[in-house]
Amino acid sequence: MKKTIDLIRERIRDGNARVVTAEEMPAIVAxxxxxxxxxxxxxxxxxxxxxxxxxxxxxxxxxxxxPIKMEKVxxxxxxxxxxxxxxxxxxxxxxxxxxxxxxxxGAHVIEDFIAGKTVELRALSTGTDCYPRRTITTDLLLExxxxxxxVNPRNGYQRYNxxxxxxxxxxxxxxxxxxxxxxNITYSGSGLLNPLxxxxxxxxxxxxxxxFLGGAPGMVIGEGTQHSPAGGFGTLMVTAExxxxxxxxxRAATMTGYGVTLYMGLGIPIPILDIEGVRATAIxxxxxxxxxxxxxxxxxxxPSLRKVSYAELKSGMVELNGEEVRTSxxxxxxxxxxxxxxxxxxxxxxxxxLVLPTRAIDSxxxxxxxxxxxxxxxxxxxxDRKVIAIREDEEIRAAAQKLLKGETNHLPVIGASxxxxxxxxxxxxxxxxxxxxxxxxxxxxxxxxxxxxxxxxAVDIAVRKLxxxxxxxxxxxxxxxxxIGMLTAMNLGKLFGRWLK
Amino acid sequence: MKLVVTFSRKAGKKPIIAQVxxxxxxxxxxxxxxxxxSEGEALIDIPDESCAIVxxxxxxxxxxxxxxxxxxxxxxxxxxxxxxxxxxxxxxxxSFDKDWKLSMDEKKCVLCGxxxxxxxxxxxxxxxxx
Numbered sequence: 001m002k003k004t005i006d007l008i009r010e011r012i013r014d015g016n017a018r019v020v021t022a023e024e025m026p027a028i029v030a031x032x033x034x035x036x037x038x039x040x041x042x043x044x045x046x047x048x049x050x051x052x053x054x055x056x057x058x059x060x061x062x063x064x065x066x067p068i069k070m071e072k073v074x075x076x077x078x079x080x081x082x083x084x085x086x087x088x089x090x091x092x093x094x095x096x097x098x099x100x101x102x103x104x105x106g107a108h109v110i111e112d113f114i115a116g117k118t119v120e121l122r123a124l125s126t127g128t129d130c131y132p133r134r135t136i137t138t139d140l141l142l143e144x145x146x147x148x149x150x151v152n153p154r155n156g157y158q159r160y161n162x163x164x165x166x167x168x169x170x171x172x173x174x175x176x177x178x179x180x181x182x183x184n185i186t187y188s189g190s191g192l193l194n195p196l197x198x199x200x201x202x203x204x205x206x207x208x209x210x211x212f213l214g215g216a217p218g219m220v221i222g223e224g225t226q227h228s229p230a231g232g233f234g235t236l237m238v239t240a241e242x243x244x245x246x247x248x249x250x251r252a253a254t255m256t257g258y259g260v261t262l263y264m265g266l267g268i269p270i271p272i273l274d275i276e277g278v279r280a281t282a283i284x285x286x287x288x289x290x291x292x293x294x295x296x297x298x299x300x301x302x303p304s305l306r307k308v309s310y311a312e313l314k315s316g317m318v319e320l321n322g323e324e325v326r327t328s329x330x331x332x333x334x335x336x337x338x339x340x341x342x343x344x345x346x347x348x349x350x351x352x353x354l355v356l357p358t359r360a361i362d363s364x365x366x367x368x369x370x371x372x373x374x375x376x377x378x379x380x381x382x383x384d385r386k387v388i389a390i391r392e393d394e395e396i397r398a399a400a401q402k403l404l405k406g407e408t409n410h411l412p413v414i415g416a417s418x419x420x421x422x423x424x425x426x427x428x429x430x431x432x433x434x435x436x437x438x439x440x441x442x443x444x445x446x447x448x449x450x451x452x453x454x455x456x457x458a459v460d461i462a463v464r465k466l467x468x469x470x471x472x473x474x475x476x477x478x479x480x481x482x483x484i485g486m487l488t489a490m491n492l493g494k495l496f497g498r499w500l501k
Numbered sequence: 502m503k504l505v506v507t508f509s510r511k512a513g514k515k516p517i518i519a520q521v522x523x524x525x526x527x528x529x530x531x532x533x534x535x536x537x538x539s540e541g542e543a544l545i546d547i548p549d550e551s552c553a554i555v556x557x558x559x560x561x562x563x564x565x566x567x568x569x570x571x572x573x574x575x576x577x578x579x580x581x582x583x584x585x586x587x588x589x590x591x592x593x594x595x596s597f598d599k600d601w602k603l604s605m606d607e608k609k610c611v612l613c614g615x616x617x618x619x620x621x622x623x624x625x626x627x628x629x630x631x
Contacts, residue, residue: 050583179588184588185588254623261621328587328589330584330585332584333582335581
């Protein structure tokens, strides 16, 4: 059996269409079977509400008198992109305020506009014959703008990998606070309610399809940026008018230590035309599996700690390395459910018209990494190859002499097997001299926990270690833990000239 | 019941809390403590019925005591029920109810402040505290 979109539209018009949310669908299919569910259900609605950084809006301010070509534009001190026509700008959600840093950003400007608050526009221009004015400052309400069209390049991830952290220090990430030693797991997405999880082959979701966005009726434009459906990570580009949005379904947020983001509500109705559509929308949380990714590894390909389903994540507790670890959702399932409910009402009342995609979305492609034509500096490019080290069984006095003679502040300490076992600094030695105890040998005063780097490590990663641990030198070690160089704050000067021009 | 105990250490390093445990026989749970060479502040948890006797004995030993109540508050107009606070709270104050609404058990809170710092929507704050 197959149904047509026209039949479903007719049923909606007649008021006897059966519209259900994606959360209700698994039970319906279990009860009626696939054929039964196909006969019974006409539309399945979806919803999600979570952090979607790749969001923003095109704004048209109208012309001033005398007119200005706004080249640099700020809204409440948040820079908007002004490199388009004279009084158009794009405000991006993650742009930070020039004055308030991460506590206020583009997302907050968007939320303030929607909440009916005044936003200050400030713009600069070099002045032209047709646009002589050079500066402008004015207070605006959303209703004063000709258009405020939200166009979000990447929303509605099909699913998203969960996050944890195997290092011994807390990490502030876009996946929230990750406690040390895998102390928690965070995740995002509404699982079985996620729009794309219910149409993984992009049969019913595509360009031109109606969508709920931030409380407004909107539309799917097409595939989102970084769309990668081959691995189950499809995305959507979506649009809607900000004037019809509600603060209930769009909210600015700050991921502490990371930056500003925008929580977006997105919902899409999926007409059920065939058995495949029934099967796709019968998806359960148990069926949606993601990796728990270790954000402690600062590389593009972060290792997976284990596979986990949304059902496990939503249970609040996941086993990791033999321990029960608590989970935190970063998106709101309550809101996602509410949105699927609103979309259901809109479809039933005929306020969201159902159409087939006018522009199909590729369901097989994979996102590519960045092609890098210039490799950034690595530790081996700038490290000190002359290593002044000391053995752990030497006297503290010998260490002091080496520090003086070597004009250095850090001595890596070498053990009997020739490998790194500790580090002593001028500070450690001064301390030993000021309060002499029983310590006589280097091993008595050395720090045993040494933060190190490797010759192949990117300098930016090594610099991050210097900052995080508030230290000024890193021993460079090979695979056998032998010290082959030192990277100190002084070496960073070598970056100028060769890499930073 | 939670009590905030502040004491000076200028007169010597007296083991005040240990002394109170021994004198009253009440088992005191120290949930948070910040003690340096001149003064100390401790957040302790005791059974409600022992409150009077513990307070009295602490006061005898020169400590200032106040009861800690309803210290963390949630601004419902800001909270979106995301749950970012759930897994980072050392005291398991937060959880979802059956409708995925965030619920709080304020009594468990020891005022570490971690949730206030990380709430993406700045919906959590101290009530009546600095």
